[in-house]
Amino acid sequence: MFSINKLLNKSHKAITASGTALILSTIMLSPANAADITTTYDNSCAACHDNGALNAIKKGDSAKWQQLIKQKSMPTLIQSVKGGMSQMPAGGLCDTCNDEDYRKLIEYMSK
Ligand code: HEC
Structure with a gap:
């Protein structure tokens, strides 16, 4: 059965993962x-x-x-x-x- 919760959970994870990558690259690129x-x-x-x-x-x-x-x-x-x-x-x-x-x-x- 289709579960909206599962779907939301999945996309939430994806957003979190790309968010983390973004934060990491910002830290590495940012000046002192x-x-x-x-x-x-x-x-x-x-x-x-x-x-x-x-x-x-x-x-x-x-x-x-x-x-x-x-x-x-x-x-x-x-x-x-x-x-x-x-x-x-x-x-x-x-x-x-x-x-x-x-x-x-x-x-x-x-x-
Ligand atoms: C060897 C000495 C020395 C060091 C090291 C030094 N300064 Fe200076 N700075 C001066 C002197 C002397 C002046 C006054 C202008 C002149 O006579 O060259 C000055 C002026 C300035 C000015 C004003 C520039 C203007 O257009 O009036 C700034 C901004 C400045 N310093 C920033 C810095 C920063 C930031 C650093 C470190 C990264 C630094 N200074 C390191 C000696 C130094």
């Missing part, structure tokens, strides 16, 4: 998560942005960061880090960072 951003900051940006070495804007100086983000816009700032500036080396000492990582790092510093 929040914990990694802290580590990346410590390993790369902190050298200058923690203590304001070479006149780098300090992490946590949110007034200055917010002003800069407003003035130049986030995409411009990301380009600055990637291309380097007068005192900042290209990539800001992070050779695995992508644009999304840089955006997160800048947001992290601006808080």
Whole structure:
């Protein structure tokens, strides 16, 4: 006999399976998560942005960061880090960072 319950159960399983695959691939494709951003900051940006070495804007100086983000816009700032500036080396000492990582790092510093 036809069972709607069996049918629903089957399609539910199929959806769950593809959902799991989707979540897994999202995790693998997604850039560094929040914990990694802290580590990346410590390993790369902190050298200058923690203590304001070479006149780098300090992490946590949110007034200055917010002003800069407003003035130049986030995409411009990301380009600055990637291309380097007068005192900042290209990539800001992070050779695995992508644009999304840089955006997160800048947001992290601006808080
Ligand atoms: C070797 C020192 C150094 C390191 C490492 C460094 N920065 Fe910088 N950064 C600077 C200095 C100095 C400035 C100020 C501009 C200049 O003089 O180059 C600056 C400016 C910036 C700016 C402002 C750019 C603009 O257009 O005004 C951003 C954003 C930034 N840094 C992000 C980062 C990030 C993110 C990292 C880590 C991935 C990083 N920096 C690592 C020294 C550094």
